[in-house]
Amino acid sequence: MNLHEYQAKSILKKYGVAVPRGYVANTLEEAREAIQKLAQETGSPKCVVKAQIHAGGRGKGGGVKLANNADEAFTHASNILGMQLVTAQTGPEGKKVRTLLIEENVYQPGELPPKEFYISILLDRSRAQNLVMASAEGGMNIEEVAHKTPEKILKEWIDPRVGLQDFQARRIAFGLGLEGNGFREGVAFIKALYKAYIESDALLVEINPMLRTSDNRILAADAKINLDDNALFRHKDLAEMRDIYEEDPLEVEAKASDLNYVKLEGNVGCMVNGAGLAMATMDIIKLSGGEPANFLDVGGGANAQTVEAGFRIILKDPNVKAILINIFGGIVRCDRVANGIVEAYKKVGNIPVPIIVRLQGTNAAEGAKVIDESGLKVYSAITLEQAAQKVREVLG
Amino acid sequence: MSVLVNKNSRVIVQGFTGSEGSFHAGQMIEYGTQVVGGVTPGKGGTQHLDCPVFNTVAQAVAATGANVSIIFVPPAFAADAIMEAADSGIEVIICITEGIPVQDMVKVKEFIKGKNTRLIGPNCPGVITPEEAKVGIMPGFIFKKGTIGIVSKSGTLTYEAADQIAKAGLGISTAIGIGGDPIIGTTTKEAVELLMNDNETEGIVMIGEIGGNLEAEAARWIRDNGNKKPVVGFIAGQTAPKGKRMGHAGAIIGGAEDTAEAKMRIMQECGITVVKSPAEIGITMKKVLQS
Numbered sequence: 001m002n003l004h005e006y007q008a009k010s011i012l013k014k015y016g017v018a019v020p021r022g023y024v025a026n027t028l029e030e031a032r033e034a035i036q037k038l039a040q041e042t043g044s045p046k047c048v049v050k051a052q053i054h055a056g057g058r059g060k061g062g063g064v065k066l067a068n069n070a071d072e073a074f075t076h077a078s079n080i081l082g083m084q085l086v087t088a089q090t091g092p093e094g095k096k097v098r099t100l101l102i103e104e105n106v107y108q109p110g111e112l113p114p115k116e117f118y119i120s121i122l123l124d125r126s127r128a129q130n131l132v133m134a135s136a137e138g139g140m141n142i143e144e145v146a147h148k149t150p151e152k153i154l155k156e157w158i159d160p161r162v163g164l165q166d167f168q169a170r171r172i173a174f175g176l177g178l179e180g181n182g183f184r185e186g187v188a189f190i191k192a193l194y195k196a197y198i199e200s201d202a203l204l205v206e207i208n209p210m211l212r213t214s215d216n217r218i219l220a221a222d223a224k225i226n227l228d229d230n231a232l233f234r235h236k237d238l239a240e241m242r243d244i245y246e247e248d249p250l251e252v253e254a255k256a257s258d259l260n261y262v263k264l265e266g267n268v269g270c271m272v273n274g275a276g277l278a279m280a281t282m283d284i285i286k287l288s289g290g291e292p293a294n295f296l297d298v299g300g301g302a303n304a305q306t307v308e309a310g311f312r313i314i315l316k317d318p319n320v321k322a323i324l325i326n327i328f329g330g331i332v333r334c335d336r337v338a339n340g341i342v343e344a345y346k347k348v349g350n351i352p353v354p355i356i357v358r359l360q361g362t363n364a365a366e367g368a369k370v371i372d373e374s375g376l377k378v379y380s381a382i383t384l385e386q387a388a389q390k391v392r393e394v395l396g
Numbered sequence: 397m398s399v400l401v402n403k404n405s406r407v408i409v410q411g412f413t414g415s416e417g418s419f420h421a422g423q424m425i426e427y428g429t430q431v432v433g434g435v436t437p438g439k440g441g442t443q444h445l446d447c448p449v450f451n452t453v454a455q456a457v458a459a460t461g462a463n464v465s466i467i468f469v470p471p472a473f474a475a476d477a478i479m480e481a482a483d484s485g486i487e488v489i490i491c492i493t494e495g496i497p498v499q500d501m502v503k504v505k506e507f508i509k510g511k512n513t514r515l516i517g518p519n520c521p522g523v524i525t526p527e528e529a530k531v532g533i534m535p536g537f538i539f540k541k542g543t544i545g546i547v548s549k550s551g552t553l554t555y556e557a558a559d560q561i562a563k564a565g566l567g568i569s570t571a572i573g574i575g576g577d578p579i580i581g582t583t584t585k586e587a588v589e590l591l592m593n594d595n596e597t598e599g600i601v602m603i604g605e606i607g608g609n610l611e612a613e614a615a616r617w618i619r620d621n622g623n624k625k626p627v628v629g630f631i632a633g634q635t636a637p638k639g640k641r642m643g644h645a646g647a648i649i650g651g652a653e654d655t656a657e658a659k660m661r662i663m664q665e666c667g668i669t670v671v672k673s674p675a676e677i678g679i680t681m682k683k684v685l686q687s
Contacts, residue, residue: 278643
């Protein structure tokens with residue numbers, strides 16, 4: 001589960017990671033109050049107005065604006081709140097901004113020029129260990145840095161038995177070239193970041209940029225956290241941070257019916273039991289001249305209720321020209337699945353697109369017979385090859 | 397010979413009296429697997445499915461001589477169950493549970509390091525050696541006895557492959573479902589290695605997915621060890637978008653190297669026969685064995 005910047009910062013702050021002072025606003029009235037309160041607290045009218053959406057590149061898209069005084073800040077707030085923000089990661093339709101973070105401007109001139117760093121903690125799957133990565137090339141695309149100049153990335157793998165050790169935090173802070181107070185705060189920052197990562201069961205904590213201010217302090221200027229969905233059962237407070245406006249409405253609906261659905265851009269919908277077979281079915285659709293409209297794993301059950309819910313979700317996508325149902329009946333028998341499909345079809349009624357039902361496994365022939373004799377606009381198939389052929393035919 | 401499980405395997409079921417555990421234990425017994433008991437803390441001393449129930453794995457091992465355990469414990473308690481089995485001397489631990497938190501698995505991996513135990517899964521369908529032992533949730537009848545080993549991250553795709561292999565006139569030596577989580581006990585390479593060293597296995601089907609580098613690692617190992625047996629490979633998710641988790645917790649494209657395309661290219665370069673269509677696994681295996 002992804003979080004907004006303001007949510008990530010509220011978690012980090014709890015663990016002692018230094019973040020800029022700021023307030024959240026969901027309305028213009030709240031924005032006005034936030035601007036006032038912040039100015040009183042910092043003693044400066046300068047601030048930053050930041051759009052809160054789950055996508056990177058907000059600055060370039062016009063979702064992050066600097067203000068020199070309260071009036072400017074309010075103008076930015078009224079322009080950004082409610083706007084359809086388009087960034088490199090949102091797609092052309094953009095995302096509506098429903099929340100603002102109004103923050104102090106931590107890029108002030110002074111003794112030192114402010115400097116940006118990159119730091120993240122994530123799981124290294126191949127070593128089954130957590131990994132801290134840092135780079136003095138902050139504010140940049142880290143994948144690009146990793147690709148072009150891998151030697152500029154500092155890495156510390158964490159021993160699961162003892163966690164992050166002080167020497168590792170020091171090694172990173174020295175490696176980044178931090179000195180004096182900046183070094184001391186940097187070490188504390190890294191240790192607090194690791195604690196936040198572990199204790200909130202995150203899959204990723206990314207601070208880009210981590211800022212060394214002109215007065216040699218260390219702050220998280222931006223923050224991104226991705227939580228492990230499978231661990232949310234032990235973090236009820238974090239689970240509540242889910243923002244369904246950031247998810248595809250069909251995916252939200254599918255989740256409510258316990259279906260594992262991902263919306264895609266193609267023209268052939270599919271409904272499959274098992275995640276691997278579901279991906280393989282998407283691939284078959286592509287090889288048959290179509291494009292998959294979705295990923296949908298109905299799980300082991302594949303009964304009339306789940307199939308009906310699946311039909312309703314797939315059919316809400318106007319791009320869908322055909323549906324391929326692919327069920328490998330192991331312990332669930334194909335004839336029972338077939339009856340469930342027919343029942344679901346009749347309940348949904350008038351389905352305007354052709355449906356191909358591929359049932360393989362226990363009682364496959366009986367399943368095909370149920371489909372063929374249903375009198376509905378449904379084609380049966382037993383092998384994957386036959387299913388692919390049928391998809392080709394209906395797409396014409 | 398077969399690998400991991402056979403007719404001599406003495407199996408206990410952790411989470412024995414729960415609904416999943418009961419159902420699949422029943423199916424395993426029916427298949428002919430030697431289920432010698434089960435573990436449900438607090439229910440020790442009772443009988444379930446005509447087998448003794450124990451409070452701890454250590455008690456079960458002492459009383460039955462069990463050497464294999466299958467785990468149906470809910471996600472919040474599954475990591476603990478794996479570590480209990482490893483600590484009690486179980487040689488092969490098969491964890492079916494889906495949805496274990498990643499950080500729990502980081503600890504499990506560290507805990508079992510250096511112990512005389514092999515973990516399969518989690519989030520997997522289990523392991524089957526046809527006509528000997530089924531330690532998993534797969535429909536047994538699809539797996540005909542033969543000489544093809546299967547290593548797969550996916551459950552139903554394993555059944556699909558086994559079915560195609562049977563239709564091609566071949567059969568299975570052992571099928572290993574390694575699981576679809578980001579951290580799993582036995583990697584693709586380790587499972588392939590077991591089958592390469594098994595004298596009953598003549599060919600290997602390797603089924604992977606987007607995400608991670610397990611298939612690339614296995615492919616390089618196969619090449620570096622002289623491609624001793626023919627391997628047919630398939631990667632699911634050629635049409636999956638970047639950054640979206642496709643059902644399995646581990647099935648997510650992170651960078652350029654863990655796309656289906658990249659994995660298929662590496663596998664091909666390492667001498668594996670890669671099929672683009674999952675419909676061609678069986679016939680392709682037959683072809684490569686004949687040539």
